[in-house]
Amino acid sequence: MMQRSKKVTLGVLLGALALPALAQQEGGDDASRWVSDDLTTYVRSGPTDGYRIVGSLTAGEPVEVLDTEGDYTEVRSESGDEVWVPSDQLQDTPSARVQLPALESRVEELSAELSGINDTWEGRINALSETLAVREQRIAELESRNQKLSSEAEQSRDTIRNLQARLETQEEDLLMRYFMYGGGVAGAGLLVGLIVPHLPRRRRKRDRWF
Structure with missing residues (x-):
């Protein structure tokens, strides 16, 4: 709800910024004027306050400028009546009543565009989140495998140390046996x-010839 409110607010601001351009497009004809947003504008039959009031114009009603004299401007209304109206009660841009539908339409267009942009970014964020989750899972798997390999390597080192210790013991035993x-x-x-020299020797018999 808050995002929707922000979108509408931004749309209104953008629409307000686009208002001068819209007004220039609609008010391109120098003879076109609009009655100001006052509730009622009285018109006279001549260009001074001395002329009688012959009617009124509705706020925001478009008129065509025919002539200007003093503080009054002669205009032709939508009904075709040619009357004089105080110049300060005319404006060069369309009234709020005329501009409101265009602004509302513009706000809807901008809101739709912002909604599309928001959906696009949400899709990208979701895709990035999924990618990040996959990578985090892969990292966790690699860390688990690394821990397992480290444990196996430590066990292998212990086995090697035990075998080396046994080998050294066997070498010492073998060396001791050699010494013994x-x-x-x-x-x-x-x-x-020591014994042989003390053994009795046998005497040889001499042969005698008689």
């Missing part, structure tokens, strides 16, 4: 070296 085996061989050799 080498020490055992060296000890056995040393023991043999």
Whole structure:
């Protein structure tokens, strides 16, 4: 409702701005005048206040200027009567009564245009909103996948660390076994070296010839 009110207000303002151009188009003939928006304009039979009043003209009624003398202007009304009317009670632009239908029509046109523009922008905004929602969903999916991959990578790193620790332990055990085996061989050799010299030697029998 508020948007509609704003549109109508803007239309009225634009219509008011277009009023001078409209008035110039309708008032292009220099002989055309309109009775001012006063309720009643009395007319006389001559160009001074001394002439008798012969009738009146309706506010906003268009007239044709025939002559001007002093403060009065001779005009021809729509009914064809030629009378004199005070010049200050004539105006160069159509009256509000004449302009109102044109302004109302202009307001409706501008309101329709604004409504179309509003619908177009709403459509664009909705499209952008949908695109943004899709992108946000895609970003959320990528973030979830990234977190999953990060978790898997961390698990892989833990597994590698455990395997490296086991490998280092096995290498230490193997090295210890090598040391023990080498020490055992060296000890056995040393023991043999100590025992062999103390073993009794067999004496050779000498062959004698008698």
